[in-house]
Amino acid sequence: MLQGLGRWLRAAGYDTLIASKGAPDRELLSLAHKEQRLFLTRDRLLSENNAFSEIVVVLQANDLPGCLEELSGLFELDWLKAPFSRCLLCNQPLVMIADEQHLLTQDLVPDDVCSSGQAVLYCSACRKAYWEGSHVRRMRARLEAFNQGEWQ
């Protein structure tokens, strides 16, 4: 569930690492501390008895809308901070692909998107391409709704 929250934070443009399953809490906390990150968790125990408790944010909500609302209550989040500026899969900042470079990514981008001349963003880490298709438009509409306090 927090993975879903993490992907929405990335969609909004926040620099968000998502822990892989089974990664030891101690290492994750140490990394978060080193990189000056907040550590979002639903595990109350993590806020107690550890050296990094000041960066731990324990969320109580049991579903994604609840977590979105709770986090927005704790921090001044702008869900339209920089929409789709980061890769949803790996958090890497996206780069704009110029027209002439579309040729290099033709296997990633449908022909009609290429020929329409619309902006295509590209993740150099995992080679995913993003453009303003229906999926991105739907996500953008939800980010706008989050800023209005609508979480469903």
Ligand SMILES: [Zn+2]
């Ligand atoms: Zn990526």
